[in-house]
Amino acid sequence: MSVVGIDLGSLNTVVAVARNRGVDVITNEVSNRATPSLVGFGPKSRYLGEAAKTQEISNLKNTVSSLTRLAGRSFNDPDVQIEQEFISAPLVDVNGQVGAEVTYMGKKEKFSATQLLAMFLTKIKQTTASEIKLAVQDVVIGCPAWYTDAQRRSLIDAAEVAGFKILRLINDTTAVALGYGITKLDLPGPEEKPKRVAFVDIGNSNYTCSIVEFRKGELTVKSTACDRHFGGRNFDQALVNHFQKEFKEKFKIDINENPKAKVRVAAACEKLKKILSANANAPINIESLMNDVDVRGFLKRDELEELVKPLIERATVPLEQALAEAKLKPEDIDTIEMVGGCTRVPSLKAAVQNFFGKPLSFTLNQDEAAARGSAFSCAILSPIFRVRDFSVHDIVNYPIEFTWEKSADIPDEDTNLTVFNKGNVMPSTKILTFYRKQPFDLEARYAKPETLPGKINPWIGRFSVKGVKADAKDDFMVCKLKARLNLHGILNVEQGYYVEDQEVEEPIPEAKEGEKKDGDAMDTDAPNGTATPKTRKVKKQVRKGDLPLSAGTASMDQATKEAAMEKEQAMFMEDKLVADTEDKKNELESYIYELRGKIDEQYAEFASDEEKEKVKAKCEATEDWLYDDGEDASKAVYIAKIEEVRAVAGPIIQRYNDKLQEEREAILKLQEEEAAKKKADADAKKKAEEDSKKESKDEEMTDAENLQKPDDVEEPST
Known part of the structure; x- marks a missing residue:
């Protein structure tokens, strides 16, 4: 079993896994450490994560984002109406809960926010399992600190539908604080003044500040304040509005009339914002934005800061609120730890630093800190992992x-x-x-x-x-x-x-030594000398x-949950079938190209001209079918087509393989003969050496005997 922490973000999701040597952030199928939090729907299957991001612009009306911001809400909630500005798929009411209406497998379908979250979590589970080669079940998931009971229940229901067992839902900033504190060996003891840290987490759509006190082996959250509508996307929105006006004036096009154009501008603005975080100015260029018009622009960092001035003016509100609830002043804070992608904006960093009047700290990975902290929490709660004891007291x-x-x-x-x-x-x-x-x-x-x-x-x-x-x-x-x-x-x-x-x-508690209880004139002993308990x-x-x-x-009832699990499993199997079918289609296409290349080269001497023509004709016919009627065939048909081509080319390939086998056997026989010869030579050499040694030994023994034998003495004659 594995120990997994998930930072479920409104833009991207990061997964961390605890292993024997520490905590690692895993990569997805395209080697990215963060997976887009998107769910898309197509004519044959769903697009989840990276696949949804790839086809987002071409499939806007069937792609749903901001999944965590929809969970546990009703359609009439004003926050949901704000989300519709950032979500391209139409939002609708689904049995009292907000959901999305999309076209899936050729027909209109409505999915609730809980179902959409479950679909994305199924993808995260699959990605994690394939990366770590282990079954994934026990997890800790990070969620916004402002989540209510209904939103937390919705997230837990979604995780259970996806097949997860949630050990804990942990507030994002609490997870960050755990990841920060559990590795620290210099925290103050129980009797000492605690170390106070302000964790400022500004992500794509949320701004949270938590004041946390650390002592050896424990953390205590003193206060948490949030701004739910402050994040990277609001900075992007300010840029989009600026360029919408500029493009309308300069190029006579209005991106508000074209949803795809607006999404492309938003993506370009996000890149522009990141460049301006490290540079004084940056260009923006988009080819054929709409009506075949290429657009270009230029922006300086101080112009960006002017555009986002209303946002920056709000930047200290959560900080003030968090300090007030913790009954502390800025000078009482020892460290200000910044996490979240939006904390890279220079003007935002400056606003926070000016408020506290001390340098900011960036010791944690801004994008991965919450996922790592969640993995630590999972390791603490999991029976299969041993970690240093660390208590977490949230509020x-x-x-x-x-x-x-x-x-x-x-x-x-x-x-x-x-x-x-x-x-x-x-x-x-x-x-x-x-x-x-x-x-x-x-x-x-x-x-x-x-x-x-x-x-x-x-x-x-x-x-x-x-x-x-x-x-x-x-x-x-x-x-x-x-x-x-x-x-x-x-x-x-x-x-x-x-x-x-x-x-x-x-029993009546005994009086302390030197004291007498009321009514006791004197001490008495029982007849046997032992005191009688009163x-x-x-x-x-x-x-x-x-x-x-x-x-x-607000939780799903068991029958509804089981029905959702069945539907999710059916959609998962449909996705798998489509993926397997695509693999077989690619295999057929690759086999045709490979065979066509080899028939005049590797296989040339093993086939007659007639056989070659027959194979080429079959390859050409299959290829024509593949790009015509076979574009949308089933998995079984592609397998059958591969077998048909193999049947025609089989005898030729068999001859080639037989020749290869003969060559291998000849080489093997030659190697065996050489080995036998080497062994015989070695044995002969060894025997010769042994005989030589034996002869030397015999000569030595003879010499020794000659030395020991007395010389013949001639007897005197009489």
């Missing part, structure tokens, strides 16, 4: 209240209670107590709807408590409900039970049983 961004109907038996009962206040630590659990004689319902909602993004419904969920009844004395049942705001920032009433008051005996009777609430709960929330 509640919107206050949550519970409301209920007044009980007829308690006329002066309050009917609402704010249970989770803004700034409370998350995850968090609260126990709610109710006195009831019959089943009852309660609702959870956001206490301050005006603080929510756009016009999102403040309603979170309705929870019904069953099995409540009066006791034998017609007294109230004391009902306890466990409300939990979990790791994902999602609220649920997880458990219900009832308690009863019972008298229990508990007890007292007290009333305590004892849990007696569970209360069944049913809940209605």
Whole structure:
């Protein structure tokens, strides 16, 4: 299994994987480290990620972007109307949720934002699995800090439809903070003053500032402030509006009348903005923009800064808000860490630096920090990975209240209670107590709807408590409900039970040495010499049983989720079939070209003139079919056509292969003979050496014997 972190951006998505040696950002099928967050639809299949970007301009009405900004919203939300300016596909209502109407496989289809997100996440899962060669299931996904309960539920539903198991939904800036802190070995201890860092994350469409305190082994988010409509695309929009006026005046064309031309200008403006981040001026040139007119322009950096002045004037608002909520001043911040692609804009950097009055820090990778932090979070939560202990304490961004109907038996009962206040630590659990004689319902909602993004419904969920009844004395049942705001920032009433008051005996705490309890005239011992423990009777609430709960929330119900999974799987298989068919088509085309080239060269001596002509004729006929009737054939037909060509060329290729095999066998035999000869020579040489050594040894032994034998002595004659 793998440990994966996903930074799901409105423009691009980055995936990081934790491995034994650290965290790596993976590349997609075209070796890019970021994948465009796009979903497109065609006559045969879907286009996801890079494929959607490639055909975006030619398929505008069927391409959907800004997926994360649509999740969990209704069609009538004013924020959705703003998104329509940046999304080329028409947005529609799909069962109370915003979605897009597109032409898919020749007919009009409506897909909800959750379904569109699931499609893109399926592509991310496939890309990740093919890159790391492992099954991908456990993930942590980064989301904007301003996401509400409904938006978080929509993202989790989409991930489950795509086959992911989400270990945590983590706020983007919290993920960045985790990636920053977990590698630091010099953080202050528990008793020391914490290190305070402001994380300023400005991406394509969001601006978030989080104030985070670091101590050894933990981080605590003190405050988070956001501007949902401040980012790279707003700078691009200012440039597009400028050049729209300039081109209308100079070249007499209006790009607002041509959606494709407007998208091309937006792409050129994005490049221009990046060039001006590092240069004082830059040109813009677009060939045949519309009506066969080539356009060109020129812009200086100070002209750009004048165009985006209204945006720059808003740049300090989230910073001021975050500091105010954390009850801090700019001088209390130790480090200002900048992340997000838009933080490369010089005037924006200058505005943030002037506000804090100290240099900015760019130690993290601006485009990949959130994905890396999410991967670290996944590694911490995953049972298959060991990481340094590091606690993450995030906060509640919107206050949550519970409301209920007044009980007829308690006329002066309050009917609402704010249970989770803004700034409370998350995850968090609260126990709610109710006195009831019959089943009852309660609702959870956001206490301050005006603080929510756009016009999102403040309603979170309705929870019904069953099995409540009066006791034998017609007294109230004391009902306890466990409300939990979990790791994902999602609220649920997880458990219900009832308690009863019972008298229990508990030991009286012993008095400290030198003290006497009231009423004690003197210390006494039990007859056996041991002290008698004293007890007292007290009333305590004892849990007696569970209360069944049913809940209605913004999450997909199980039947709808299963239907969405089936539809996604069917579309995935359709995409796979189209891709496989295209592969077979390419294989047939390549085989024809290869065979045509070899028949007069490699295969020439193995075929008669008649056979050559037959093969060439078959190749030509198949090629004509391929570019005519065979342009849109099925996978099986392409396989059959490959076999037909192989059948004609087969005998020739077989002769060529037989000759190759004979040559290989001859070479192999020659090599074996040479090896045998070398072995025989080596053996003979070895034997000769051994014989030589033996002879030398025999001579040495003879010499030794001669030395030891006494000389013959001649006996005297008598």
